[in-house]
Amino acid sequence: MQITNTTDYALRIIDYLSEKGNLATEAELADNLKIPIRNISKIMNILKNNNLINSEMGFNGGYSLAKNPEGISYFDVISATESSMNLNKCLERNGVCSRNCIETCNVRKVLLKVQEDINQNLKNITFENSFNQSEIIEKRYLLLKVDLNSLDMNIISIKSKFSDVFNNYMTYDEFLYKFINHCVSKEDRDRVKSFLIDFKNSEKYYQDSKVKYRSEDGKTWMDLDKHIDDTQMVLMFKSYEYIYENQDKTNISYLQQDMMIVNEFWDMVSLLETVLAHNKLEDHESFHNISFFTEQIYKELQLNFPEYGILDNEIENISKLATIHDIGKISTPYEVLNKKGKLTKEEMDIVKKHPEDGANMALKLPKCNSTKKLVHYAYNICLYHHERYDGHGYPKGLKSDDIPLEAQVVGLADAYDALISERPYKRKINHGEAVRMIVNGECGSFSPKVILSFIIASMNKTWIEKVSK
Missing domain, CATH: 1.10.3210.10 (Hypothetical protein af1432)
Structure with missing residues (x-):
């Protein structure tokens, strides 16, 4: 999907009003954002009809946001100004398919997944948190299964730096050595190693436990979940809290953290x-x-x-x-x-x-x-x-x-x-x-x-x- 000029202008307008925090006139918007003034009135009507902005008439009038910046997402603006958000016509609610095979088409399944990811990402980015996206530390996931009898290891899902370190050709002992020395901070290594080598099952048929540790560079808090039954152990490693560069953690937007947790929630559903x-x-x-x-x-x-x-x-x-x-x-x-x-x-x-x-x-x-x-x-x-x-x-x-x-x-x-x-x-x-x-x-x-x-x-x-x- 390539957005129209109308949508591009609308995004810039909402972004400008978010930063300014008070009224802006059409002339001000046109001058500062380099938008043709003839387009602004039409765009403002669209945004107003979708409850994204307010307008005030009179000599001292102008436009302001109808909500706080954190309450307006990129999805809100784009869906208001675009006739369709979909990558292809077959993804519309009453979509059409030249082959008449909407439900079985593999191409459509791929496009649908991409579309869902795009929509979710746009919903998660608000005009309050869009400025700091580059400061989020990359997320990490690793999901693996270990046979408790043979200690054979099988990687089920892997993401980020983990994919450069681990593979399915390793033994569990090799994995432990590399993981402890390359992925865990020095302060946490002994504690995490003890957790990973303790897989003696109790009388319970099924058990799970968890430990938190810091990544090797100290920039990311990680969760390590261990699930054991009588034949196998499933280990799930995931980042759950991010440390920002050039920014005190106390100043991190609550909504920004909220957005990351929502993303992590759906990532965890996919892992399950x-x-x-x-x-x-x-x-x-x-x-x-x-x-x-x-x-x-x-x-x-x-x-x-x-x-x-x-x-x-x-x-x-x-x-x-x-x-x-x-x-x-x-x-x-x-x-x-x-x-x-x-x-x-x-x-x-x-x-x-x-x-x-x-x-x-x-x-x-x-x-x-x-x-x-x-x-x-x-x-x-x-x-x-x-x-x-x-x-x-x-x-x-x-x-x-x-x-x-x-x-x-x-x-x-x-x-x-x-x-x-x-x-x-x-x-x-x-x-x-x-x-x-x-x-x-x-x-x-x-x-x-x-x-x-x-x-x-x-x-x-x-x-x-x-x-x-």
Whole structure:
């Protein structure tokens, strides 16, 4: 997407008003920003109609921001002045495709991911924090799995400086040596080394622990999470607090820190998806499916039941978080999850622990003012997606609307996806049969409003095309 002159001028105007902090006239804006004065009135009308600026008439009149600079993002301005934010026509809500294969096109999937990243980044950059973007220390991530019997190591995901130091050809001992000596500050090395070589499991089937340390140059605080079960150890290294150059930490904008934590939150969700895919608990098609089904059901709820007060960003966020509803299964033995045939009562009891395990993991997602609600959604989705409307679900046996709406919708989307997907213990069922089974209560009881929204959504052309491929 290449922005228009109108958008370029609008961004410059908002930036100027942010720095000035009080009224500016059209003549002042034209002179200082080198914008043709004939364009300014039209741009100001657009910005005013989108509640981004105020105007005052009269001799001493002019324009000022309608909100504080931290309340206006680049996305707000660009979406107000551009007719479309999308990279391609196929990404529009009612998009067109010359090959008539919107739901299966690999190019569209790539463009959609790029588009989502662009939009999220633009939403995260406000006119209050845009000046200091260059001072953020580069983020680091490393996710690896260690077999506790052989000590074989497998890198699942890697980012930033870590990718220059580590590879999958290392033994765990080689990794430890390089990591301690190249990635940890001298003051923290002994403490971190002790943490990494202590992987004796306790009586608990599953355990996790955490340590904080400083990077080798002392510029970044890092989190190191350790998750252990009876066969493997998963280690997750990530930066969580940044030290700014040429700036006292006490002067760092609260909103700037907030923005970084929001980015880290979604990065962590992506890492959890990677863990699920790596452990063969989910695949990328399943992630896309569960997110799509959740979004479509929610849109029908929003349209047909306004009493819920569902907002567009709520639909977007819950649909993205639906992908990690089963993250608790990483603590469930592989042979139990992939058993062909009926599970024993003891095995089923083990499986039924995954909602609570997942909810505990959700509570460890990065927290700030802007992610409180996101963490709450993730927690509810993980913990309650197997609850059923008549109280016959698990783990809490909640009934009716005591079950959070996000968990009700994701629970139904998950039940439908399980029916139309092949599993080690069952055959794949066609779309029509799956809808019939859910409506008849064969997958448990769901809210009448959620069921109706599901029925309407499942009749849409895009839904049918998606599940018919």
